[in-house]
Amino acid sequence: MRDVTLSSLERLGLGAADAEEKLTFCMDEDAFRLFYDRTARPVWAYLARITGDRQLADDLLQESYYRLLRSRAVLEDEAHRRNYLFRIATNLAHDARRRAPMDTAPLDDGIEHDQPDPRTAGDATGRAVRRMDLSRAMRQLKPRERSLLWLAYAQGSTHFEIAQTLGLKTGSIKPLLFRARRRLSALLQEGAR
Amino acid sequence: MNACPREPEVVDAVMRGNWQQAPEALRELRAHAASCAACGELVTLAQALREDHAVVCRAADVPAAGTVWWRATIRARAEAAEKAVRPITFAQGLAGASLAGVAAAFAGIAWRTFPSLPQPDPLVMLALGLGVCIVIAPLVLVFALARD
């Protein structure tokens, strides 16, 4: 992300009012705050899981919202806006991973596990192990398979929403999802052996 | 293994988070999942992903909305400023090329005032002048952009 200041504007003699005129965002600040508060965590979680990199997820989160704000697409309602945001995030994440493929080795995703409650410590450990296995298996999938599985089963998106997010036909989601699921299941079984 | 037509029902129940609570209404569906390979696999994966989603969302340390808005505003303004600068740099390039052209013309006239010097063909002089402009214009542009 570029670190910029207003100095270049000032050098040009463009005041804040002139600059404001050139700011074309697709929503005002109040609407943005509401929308952001409802979507930022799921978007970050999605980015973190499909890139496998917290730092990258931080950067791509900011970039995704910026691109949404600057977009000229006609976004009729919140659901549409949300799908569009996830589509931007998906493209950014997949592009980033094309440039620097995900390392499949590390186990620690840097995301803290639940503090075990002594009464249910066994359960908590079991859950942590399951999450670690899942994280490792997810990393071995193709980016699109990761996106499909996360959107469908972690977020509970409909096939229509998934198609919108991934730029695919709604009818193609079911077989693609089934194949991705089979692959994840095979990887988890392989890891358990 | 083939996909099962009851998968949407299973996903819906897992997403609602009431699979484990097993309300009475789900008894039949749970019994089905226990005997159906596709639905059984689906329950295992969907539950694991759902659980992971909750943990990752809790761990997300996202910046405040105001911070993201502020950064976007600053960046948009800088981009607007950059856009405003671009026509100036093109004008600078054009001006540089014109200046080079005028200088070349004067040099040509001055050259002709000395008949003792070898006098090349006017077409060669024209080609030389144009060549200078073509070389100078991008150079001026590069310098102007580098300064910004």
Ligand SMILES: [Zn+2]
């Ligand atoms: Zn079934």
